[in-house]
Structures are given as C-alpha cells and as structure tokens.
Amino acid sequence: MNYPIYLDYNATTPCAAEVIEAMIPWFGAHFGNAASKSHAYGWVAENAVEEAREQIANLIGAQPKEIIFTSGATEGINLAIKGVFDLFPGEKQHYITCQTEHKAVLDALQSLEERGIEVTYLPVDKEGNISIEELRASILPHTKMICLMWANNETGVIHPVEEISKLAEERNLIFFSDAVQAAGKIPLTLQGIHLMAISAHKFYGPKGVGALFIRHNHTLPKPIAQIHGGGHEKGFRSGTLNVPGIVGMGRAAVLRKSEMKIESQRLQELRDLLEMRLLAISDTRLNGGKHRLTHVSNIAFGGVEGEELLKKVCQKIAVSSGSACTSISPKPSHVLQAMGLATDLGRASIRFSLGRNTTEKDVLDAAEWVEEVVKDLR
Template sequence: MNYPIYLDYNATTPCAPEVIEAMIPFFAEHFGNAASKNHPYGWIAENAVEEAREAVARLIGAKSKEIVFTSGATESINLGIKGIFEAFQGERQHFITAKSEHKAVLDTFEEIEKKGAEVSYLPVNSLGEIDLEGLEKAILPHTKMICLMWANNETGIIHPIEKIAQLAESRNIILFTDAVQAAGKIPIFTQGIHLMAISAHKLYGPKGIGALYVRHNHSLPKPWPQIHGGGHEKNMRSGTLNVPGIVGFGKACSLRNQEMGEEVVRLEVLRNQLENQVLELSDTFLNGSQNNRLPHVTNIAFAGVEGEELLKKINQKVAVSSGSACTSITPKPSHVLKAMGLDSDLGRASIRFSLGRSTTSQEVEQAVNWVRQVIHKLRDA
C-alpha cells in the first residue's frame, strides 16, 4: 500500500525493530505463563517480566515494585481514579482535574460523579495553561485527588508538574498524572507523584500494554483493584500477564532512555521547520503556547476552510489528525481547543502534526508543500 507521510505519532507509534525482535521469542519458544512458578517455562517468563518492569521504572525514575502492568493507559486511568474513589468509600470526596484532559480521564470522572463524587474541572487559558492559584483555590477540606496530565496530547502544552506536586504534597492530596504523551519524549520524574499512567504504543512499543505507577511507602491509600481473579500484580490487577507485550514495553523504554536526549533536539528542529513554514500561510494560527511544550508537536488552525474537507484532503498525502485518536471518529470540534476558547469552526479546521523517530527533513518539506497546495485549493474553491 502507498502510505502517506506519517505525522500522527501522538496517536500511535510504530514498534521499533529492536522491540519486535525482543518480543518474538516470547510468542513461541518462551511461551510460558509468568505465574507458573514450578517449572522453567514460567521462570523464564517471570524473569523477562521483572527485567521489563525495571526498564519501565528506570524511564520514569521509579522503583520496579511501583510498576503495575495494565492493558494500556485507559485501564491505568480507570484503575487510578475509580480505585481511589473506592479506597475512600464512605467519605465525602472531591477531585480536581482540568477541562483539557484526555477523554479517558474526563469520562472516568463523569462515572464516579454518578456515584457521588464531587469533581472540579479547572479552566485553561487561550494557550491551554492552567492557573496554579486557581488550582490552589479549588482545593477543599475533602479533596482527595488532583488529576492533571503531564503534557497535552493535542497541543503539546506541558503543565508545571513540579509545582503541582509540591502543592499536592503540602496538602497531603494524591496527585495522579496522565504522562502518556510525556514518557519517553521528555525527562519525567515521580517525586511527589502518587499515580502515573503510561502507555507502550506511544513510545515505539506494542499496543495493548501500559502501566500504572503506584507510589509505595506513603500514608495515602493505594487504589483498590478494578479487576479481580488471581491476585496478579500485587493484587492490584488480576489476569494472565501479556508477557510478549511487557517485554516489548521494557525494550521500548530502554531505547527511549538511550535516544531521548538526541531525539528531543532533532525533532524540535524539524517541528519548528514545519510550523514556521505553515504559519507563513495567511490566516493560520498556532493553537497553544510556543513555549513550554513537547518538542515534536504543533497544532495549527486554518481559517477560511471547512474542517472535515481540510482533514480529508491533507490525509491523502500526509497522515495527521484533528485531535485525540480516541475522539477523531466524531466531527465535533476538539474539547481541548474549545476549552482554550477557539470557536467551533476554527476548532474543526485545526490540525495536529506530531513528528517521530522516522520523520525526516525531506518528509517535513513534502508535508509543508502539500499543506500549502491544499489550503490554496480549498480557499480558491
């Protein structure tokens, strides 16, 4: 198939060849169940899982015992939020999040609201930033959790997690961060953080595997399990472990630890090349801040064109999206851009370009030329 240029790395990334190579033996030769403690098939699988757990922990600055493997970030988010809600059952509970969070977070909070939780949804400004004073004022005596993403999946905006962690720590409140778009892209940490969701397929690992970081040795409660049956993963997430996926996740994290520093610099140059040239077109606008954002992402609004037609035409030669892959099946404008104050038409006519490991300068040049052609054609029509 003649694929278009791929600039949708925030939606998913291809498995690195080294990741595939590491996984293959665990589909056939080393096919054992990691919970089989009585023979070598199980021992080899278990050892591979624990090595991968250490690699995942190293990427985020955690201890290996703090990593709970899940089927992906959405499950990790559900486990973290619903699990804490259940841990505090019987008490009055208040949670704080932001209007620009991923739908996995917003929809999960909507579910616990139905069961009696109070949730405050912080606004963001036109750059997608939250107000730290507003966050502090939103804290109530019965606030149990602050849940804010590390970096936004649509605009790349990075929240001041260090300051948020200090605030949460000073008030003895659980801090949960969706670090899916940050892990493996920029250096991150766990100090002051209680829960963190990450996903393998966003950092050149396989789909269907993710993790929840759960802070140990702290007085605040850990989430209650949402899946029961066997007590796997320290009784926090029962189910036979996806050994090939976990091995691939671990290998991807090791690669990211090695490559991330150079990649940050390379991708920022390419992103700026794309962004600056596209913004030379009249009536185009950057969505979000030019500062304090992920190095590989830009989100650009194109005035004077119809959003659905724009996306359809661009994707003939350049694979991009108008927002989160989880919500791109609907023609509605992005809830993130709406929270930032963009009107519906401009929100629908916005495109997220996200670059990655295989992106070249030549591809960026070709993408820019195609965008120019499409915009001129649509505006002249």
C-alpha cells in the first residue's frame, strides 16, 4: 500500500525494529505463562517480565515494584481513579481535574459523578495552561485526588507538574498523572506523584500493554483492584500477563532512555521548520504556548471548512484533528474549545506530531501539500 507521510505519532508510534526483534521469541520458543511457578517455561517468562519491569522503572525513575502492568493507559487510568474512589465507600468525595484532560480521565470521572462524587474541572487560558492559584483554591476538605496530565495529547502543552506535586504533598492529596504523551519524550520526576499511567505504543512499543506506577512505602492509600481473578500484579490487576508485549515495552523503554534527549532536539528543529512554513500561510495560528512537547504542532487554518480540510490533507499526510480516541466524532475538540477557540476554527485545526522516522523531506513535502490544499479550499 502506498501510505501517506506519517505525522500522527501522538496517536500511535510504529514498533521499533529492535522492539519487534525482542518480542518474537516470546510468541513461540518462550511461550510460557509467567504465573506458572512450577516449571522452567513459567520461570523463564517470569524472569523476562521482571527484567522489563526494571527497564520501564528506569525510564521513569521508579522502583520496579512500583510498576503494575495493564492492557494500556485507559485501563491504568480507570484503575487509578475508580480504585481510589472505592477506598472511601459512603464518604463525601471531591476530585480535581482539567477541562483539557484526555477523554479516558474525563469519562472515568463522569461515571463517578453519577455515583455521587464532586468534580472540579479547572479552566485553561488561551494557550492551554492551568493556574496553580486556581488549583490551590479548588482544594476542599473532602478532596481525595488531583488528576492532571503531564502533557496534552492534542497541543503538547506541558502542565507545571513539579508545582502540582508540591501542592499535592503539602495537602497530603493523591496526585494522579496521565503521562502517556510524556513518557519516553521528556525526563520525568516522580517526586510528589502517587499514581501515573503510561502506554507502550506511544513510545515505539506494542499496542495493548501499558503500566500504572503506584508509589510504594507511602502513607497515602493505594487504589483498589478493578479486575479480579488470580491476584496477579500484587493483586492490583488480575489476568494472564502479555509477556511478548511486556518484553517489547521494556525494550522500547531502554531505547527511549538512550535516545530521548538527542531525538527531542532533532524533532524540535523539524517541528520549528514545519511551523515556520505553515504559520507563514495567511490566517493561521498556533494552538498552544511555548512550553510544550518538542514534536507537536496544533495549527488552526482560518477560512476553510474543517472536515474538508482534514480529508484533503490526509490524502498525502497522515494527521488528525485531535485525539485518536475522538477522531470519529464530528464535534470540535474539547481541548481547543476549552482554550477559547471558536467552533469553526477548532474544526479547522490539525495536529501534526513528528517522530523517530520523520525526515526533513517529510516536513517540507507536508508543508508544501498543506499550503496547496489551503489555497485550493479558499
């Protein structure tokens, strides 16, 4: 198939060749169940899982025992949020999040609102930033958790995680962060973070595997399991482990740790080149401020119809109008709406996200095609 230029790395990344190579033996030669404790097939699989656990812990600065494997970030997010809710049956509960969070967080919290919790949805400014003062003022006597992502999946805007974590520590609150777009892209520090979700397929690992960081040796309580049946993963997540996927996630973590800094600089240069070309088109604007991931650009194109714009651009470039999870929805992005963007302009915004395989030629060809499409549509 003649695929278009791929600039949708925030939706998913291709498995690195080294990751695929590392996974293959675990589908065949080493097919054992990691929970089989009585023979060598199980022992070998378990050893591979524990090695991967350590590799992932090293990427994010955690201890291996703080890594719980899941099927992906959505499961990790639900375990974190709903697992904390279950800790306080019958109690008045309040949670703080942001209007621009991923739908997995917003939908999980909405499901709990139907069961009686209160939720504060912090607003953002026109660049997608929250106010720490507003966050501080939102804390109530019965606040249980702060749920704020590390980096936004649509704009790349990075939240002030260090300040948020300090505030959470001061108030002895559980701080959960969706770090799906940040892990493997920027250095992470876990000081003050109690729970954190990541996903392998966002940093060149396989789909269908992720991890939830759960802080060990802390007075704050750990979430209650949402999946039962065997007590796997220290009782937090029952189910036969996806050994090939976990091995792949571990290998991807090693790769990202070694190449993250240099790759981030390379992608920033390419991203800046793309922005320079696209923002030179009349009636365009950047959605998001300066403090954002180096590989992401979200650009609004005035004077065109959004659906037609995306359809035409995607003939030669694989991009999206926002989160892959909401790409089937005709509604404008909730992230851009929260940033104050008009509905028509929100629909006519495109997220470009670059990655490991992106070249300067890709960027220049993409910019040329977008210029042509916008000119034709206008």
